[in-house]
Structure formats: structure tokens, C-alpha cells
Amino acid sequence: MGIGEAVPNHVFEQKSFPEYYFEITGSNHMTDLKAKFADISNKTAIQKRHMYTSDEWLRSNPSVMSLGSPSFAVRQELSDEGVPRLGAEAALNAINDWGKQACHVTHLVMCTTASGCMPGADFEVAKLLGLPLSTKRFMLYQVGCHGGGLVLRLAKDLAENNPGARVLVVCSEVVALGLRAPSGDLMGNLVGQALFGDAAGAVIVGADPTSDEQCLFEMVWASQDILPGSEDAVVGKLREEGLVYNLHRDLPRHIECNIERLVTAALEQAGAAASVVNDWNEGVFWVMHAGGRDILDRVERTLGLRNDKLAASREVMKYHGNTMGSCVMFALGEMRRRSAERGPGVGVALWLRSWTYCGDYPTSRATE
Known part of the structure; x- marks a missing residue:
């Protein structure tokens, strides 16, 4: 009934990312691996990616881009901030596309691969949007790439089994937890450094649309x-x-x-x-x-x-x-x-x- 999207402001062009990635991780001496990563990046067919992590933040927190360096806390702090902020922006766009007010949302289903705190990202999104205190919330962490399908399937069941329900579905991702320096022993991880970006998407799901609702x-x-x-x-x-x-x-x-x-x-x-x-x-x-x-x-x-x-x-x-x-x-x-x-x-x-x-x-x- 409504679709919304949101991306962070920081943009990394794929063409120049290999040079930037090996420079910021202090890995320019790994010439063969750098050439391999440039080839991987070129074959992705990606032109650009958006990141919640800015160049300034990365340089201010060198442990994040150091292989094996303890850095969970600083990564988590950024994710705990970014996941609900991006999610709320996408959700607001979905609500506006739906054409109704946030107070008409009955359920909130949210997922992310990042973050992990209490109260959860779903609570923060509900607060940022001003959702009713009675909104029924579901929060799923560490769900990976299939999270979007998982929450849509859950929203379908909720909408069909709760008459009049309008389910706000939010998927918000910040990859700060997965950033790290290159290693020839972690090629699967290296591929991820060339693939993943940050974004949030949201939809409104409901059954039996009313005359003033659009079925997409x-x-x-x-x-x-x-x-x-x-x-x-x-x-x-x-x-x-x-x-x-x-x-x-x-x-x-x-x-x-x-x-x-x-x-x-x-x-x-x-x-x-x-x-x-x-x-x-x-x-x-x-x-x-x-x-x-x-x-x-x-x-x-x-x-x-x-x-x-x-x-x-x-x-x-x-x-x-x-x-x-x-x-x-x-x-x-x-x-x-x-x-x-x-x-x-x-x-x-x-x-x-x-x-x-x-x-x-x-x-x-x-x-x-």
C-alpha cells in the first residue's frame, strides 16, 4: 500500500573504492591482493554504494579497519544510531506514499543484520515516528539477506489474521559491523567489502484495502x-x-x-x-x-x-x-x-x- 526508501549521505564510487579501501586500511603494500580486489569490484556491475560510515568516522576509529582489532563497541554504537534513523526515514516515506497518518499503523515489523540493543531499533523507530503506544512490535536481528522476505511473510500473516491491521515493515542495514582490512585468507569477506551497502526500505502491508488505499x-x-x-x-x-x-x-x-x-x-x-x-x-x-x-x-x-x-x-x-x-x-x-x-x-x-x-x-x- 506504500513503499519508502532511505540511503545515507556518504557515497562511495565503486571505480575508486579499491584504491580508497587499501589506502585507509594501510594495505597498499599488498599489491597482488589489491589487484584482485579491483578485479572483483569491477565485475560486480556496481556503480556506487551509500555508507552510513563517513571517511571522517573511519579515520577517527582506525581499529574498525584493522584486521582482528577489538572494535565491537565503536561499531555497535554507530549501528545503534544509524539503523533506527535510516529505518524511520524510509518508514516515513512509506507512510506518506500510503497517504494515511502514522497513528493508523497497528503493527511494526522490523529487521536488521546490525545493531542489537534494548530497547530495540523497533522501539526507536516507533518513537521517532510517533506511533501509538499500543503498536504491536516485532524485532528481528542478525537475519542477513533473507530478512526482507522473512518480514514480508510475517507481515502477510499478521495482516490476514488481524482484521483491519496495517503493518509497517522496515528493513534497515548499516554494515559497520562487517568492515575490516583485507586478507588473502578471508576471500569471502573480501568479496563482501566490494558488495555491501547501507540502506533502509519500508512498506505498508494490509488486507482488504479501503477505497482510499492503493494496492501496489x-x-x-x-x-x-x-x-x-x-x-x-x-x-x-x-x-x-x-x-x-x-x-x-x-x-x-x-x-x-x-x-x-x-x-x-x-x-x-x-x-x-x-x-x-x-x-x-x-x-x-x-x-x-x-x-x-x-x-x-x-x-x-x-x-x-x-x-x-x-x-x-x-x-x-x-x-x-x-x-x-x-x-x-x-x-x-x-x-x-x-x-x-x-x-x-x-x-x-x-x-x-x-x-x-x-x-x-x-x-x-x-x-x-
């Missing part, structure tokens, strides 16, 4: 699957040096080997028309988590999609990078803009470990 997308069916043998594909551990994560090189392969089976099952379970199940190009839109260029390429190739079918996700990747949980909100917003030209249809929203079958309504009139 309808979530018809949602599910979640764990890919067999993928438990080591994405691993993150909170340590004194922050969030130490590893992106396994086989992650894109796991998705490639399972994507056709899961999409087929999802569409059949959702009761999609045979024309949708049998032809994934005509009349079907695709909103996929912008997890990385290799993942998008493999999904496109495996499913036999035309080059334009993942264009919305590629656009998000180009101008924001992988913003983890909030990626799906940006992709939905981009698809909404494209839908104004394409017209209504049905589609599939994909993010790591979660799947949703959607109906797309650029106007308030619902069609099959």
Missing part, C-alpha cells in the same frame, strides 16, 4: 526453503572485531542448482495459471534480491529469462550494491516504477531462502 502488490503466497548442503554458504559470527562473515564461493552454485525446482513448486502451490508456470518470460515480472551479479546471471541463465526480466534487481545492484534485507524493498519500488509503463501482471519475488508469489497492481483495481 498483492502477496498471494509465501514460503521459505533451506537449500540442501548450503549451511556453510553464508556464515556470520559476532566477535570482538565485529561481524566476521564468510561468503562461500559455492553460494551462487547452490542457488543455480535449486532455483528451477523451487520456483516451479512455488508457482504451483500458489495456484498460478498454467501459462505462468510454463512461460516465465511472458506476462511475469521478477523481483529478486540483488545478492550479486553472478547470482543474477546464473538465475537468468538457468530459468531461461530474457535480459530484461531481472532489470529491476540489476538497477538496484548498480546504484546501491547489496543492501541485504532492504534490497527487496528497493527492487519492489523499482518494479513499481517500471509497472507504470508495463501494466499489471503476476510475478515472483525471490530472496535468499524465501519465495513469494505476487500479483502486481499499479492501480487500485485488481485484475487476475
Whole structure:
């Protein structure tokens, strides 16, 4: 019913980021690794990323960019400030897009990979927005890239099982916990330094829209699957040096080997028309988590999609990078803009470990 986005003011151009990254971490002597990182950055198809961490903050806190240096507290302080601030900005934009007042929100569902305090980021967002004290809140931490799908699935259940509910969904990410100096022994982490950006996305979810509400997308069916043998594909551990994560090189392969089976099952379970199940190009839109260029390429190739079918996700990747949980909100917003030209249809929203079958309504009139 409403979509909102927010990004920090600090912009890092991808073309110059390898030079900056190795300079600020004091790693220019690692010439081979620097060349490797420049190649990785170039292949991401990212043009720029937004960061909550400014150059001044990074230089004032050198422990953050030192490999293995205890720096959890300073990282956490920035995340505890940035996550709710970005989240509230995106939420306000979503509420304004919805066209109603914040007092009409009945539930708040929020997720982040960062932060972790009490009261939580959800409480801070509610306070910044002036939500009613009776607002029912749900806060999920350390959820990673599939957080956007997780909270949308939860919001769907809440909206459908609580008559009149209007659920504010917020995904806010600040990657300060994961920043660190390069190491040839941590190539998965090095890839992350070239991929991740900061952003917040928000949507309003409800059932049975009133005459003064606009239905943008309808979530018809949602599910979640764990890919067999993928438990080591994405691993993150909170340590004194922050969030130490590893992106396994086989992650894109796991998705490639399972994507056709899961999409087929999802569409059949959702009761999609045979024309949708049998032809994934005509009349079907695709909103996929912008997890990385290799993942998008493999999904496109495996499913036999035309080059334009993942264009919305590629656009998000180009101008924001992988913003983890909030990626799906940006992709939905981009698809909404494209839908104004394409017209209504049905589609599939994909993010790591979660799947949703959607109906797309650029106007308030619902069609099959």
C-alpha cells in the first residue's frame, strides 16, 4: 500500500573504492591482493554504494579497519544510531506514499543484520515516528539477506489474521559491523567489502484495502526453503572485531542448482495459471534480491529469462550494491516504477531462502 526508501549521505564510487579501501586500511603494500580486489569490484556491475560510515568516522576509529582489532563497541554504537534513523526515514516515506497518518499503523515489523540493543531499533523507530503506544512490535536481528522476505511473510500473516491491521515493515542495514582490512585468507569477506551497502526500505502491508488505499502488490503466497548442503554458504559470527562473515564461493552454485525446482513448486502451490508456470518470460515480472551479479546471471541463465526480466534487481545492484534485507524493498519500488509503463501482471519475488508469489497492481483495481 506504500513503499519508502532511505540511503545515507556518504557515497562511495565503486571505480575508486579499491584504491580508497587499501589506502585507509594501510594495505597498499599488498599489491597482488589489491589487484584482485579491483578485479572483483569491477565485475560486480556496481556503480556506487551509500555508507552510513563517513571517511571522517573511519579515520577517527582506525581499529574498525584493522584486521582482528577489538572494535565491537565503536561499531555497535554507530549501528545503534544509524539503523533506527535510516529505518524511520524510509518508514516515513512509506507512510506518506500510503497517504494515511502514522497513528493508523497497528503493527511494526522490523529487521536488521546490525545493531542489537534494548530497547530495540523497533522501539526507536516507533518513537521517532510517533506511533501509538499500543503498536504491536516485532524485532528481528542478525537475519542477513533473507530478512526482507522473512518480514514480508510475517507481515502477510499478521495482516490476514488481524482484521483491519496495517503493518509497517522496515528493513534497515548499516554494515559497520562487517568492515575490516583485507586478507588473502578471508576471500569471502573480501568479496563482501566490494558488495555491501547501507540502506533502509519500508512498506505498508494490509488486507482488504479501503477505497482510499492503493494496492501496489498483492502477496498471494509465501514460503521459505533451506537449500540442501548450503549451511556453510553464508556464515556470520559476532566477535570482538565485529561481524566476521564468510561468503562461500559455492553460494551462487547452490542457488543455480535449486532455483528451477523451487520456483516451479512455488508457482504451483500458489495456484498460478498454467501459462505462468510454463512461460516465465511472458506476462511475469521478477523481483529478486540483488545478492550479486553472478547470482543474477546464473538465475537468468538457468530459468531461461530474457535480459530484461531481472532489470529491476540489476538497477538496484548498480546504484546501491547489496543492501541485504532492504534490497527487496528497493527492487519492489523499482518494479513499481517500471509497472507504470508495463501494466499489471503476476510475478515472483525471490530472496535468499524465501519465495513469494505476487500479483502486481499499479492501480487500485485488481485484475487476475
